[in-house]
Amino acid sequence: MTGKLSFAALRAHHRCTEQMIADPELTGDLLLIGMWLSRATHLTLPAPAEEEGGTSRWTLDDIARDLFPLQTNPGMYFAGEWTSPQTTGPDVWRVVELLKNDIRRYDPAADRPGPAWARVPCSGPMVRRPVCGQPGQTWRYFTIPETGRKQVKGACRKHHDWFMAEWKANVAAVNAATVPVPPANVGGRLARHLPDIDWPALWVGLDPAWVAPPEVETSARPRLRLVVGSELPARPVAASRSPRPRFALIDGEQS
Structure with a gap:
């Protein structure tokens, strides 16, 4: 990495990472991928494999080499003997499956009450x-x-x-009937923290049949403006109250 990191870039990476860690839906290996992508987006680390039109490009191999460098295949029973586990290169398919599971989509299982x-x-x-x-x-x-x-x-x-x-x-x-497409209810956990990434392009690359689902419409955040008029209303007069009664203890006459 050549050049000096700016304070703004470091702060943006820190805030993004902090928000992802606080997200209860973003855990495990997907959180690790999110932190890697935040570092790549805000700090340009590691250096992108290529740049096209001012857009930095990384590959899934880059993520796998950093986070899952060794893929272990379990031993197999062959010709009456168990073969030893084999360790190969970066586990790219692990990255693929994690990202595919985070594709924004509608999943009927999410509408099912109770555990699966x-x-x-x-x-x-x-x-x-x-x-x-x-x-x-x-x-x-x-x-x-x-x-x-x-x-x-x-x-x-x-x-x-x-x-x-x-x-x-x-x-x-x-x-x-003409049944509408249901709105998405799962996925997109990384997308809400890293909006600068072209997620639709990635999701199509992972699943060529993917079509952007409708989203649930949310009302825009209201913006309130308090205006003081030219004339303020007269201060209301407090209603009169009757005086508080005073009680005295009187000894009665003894017969």
Whole structure:
């Protein structure tokens, strides 16, 4: 690295790193990649592999060489013997998988209540309570035609016929309607901290079928302006209060 680092660049890198560390959704190896990208973006370290049109370019190999320099392949059983683990070069695919998992997208699993390993309860109707609630024997994602989002429903053996009727009705409703693309609900954790990177270009490179999903509209931050008029209103007069009563202790006459 030639040249002198400016205080502004160091401060920008420090703030970005500090915000990423404080982000509860950004942890583990993805946080390491984010810190590497912050250093590259703000401090130009390491030196970019190439520059085109004033834009610095780094490769995923650069990240892998710094963060995951050695990839260990486990031993294999071959010809009656176990081979020893093999250590190869930088683990580029580890970087690829981490970045692919952070692509901004809609994931139906994020709309599913409870942990992913939990069995989906039966949604079948009951007479004395709204739903069955028994552990489901089968489950599927139902599409909400108005929003395009997915809703998971399950069914026990008792409500299997009801479940299949609901599924066929949902498929018919989706085919008869113009279902919108649901807004993104996962990914983009690095993008919100590093906006100077061309993330859509990277995401297309990682997944050629990726199309930018709609985002949930958020209201703009209000800007308030307090204006003092030419004439201030008259100060309100405090309402009159009755005097506070005074109590005296009087000894009564003794008979």
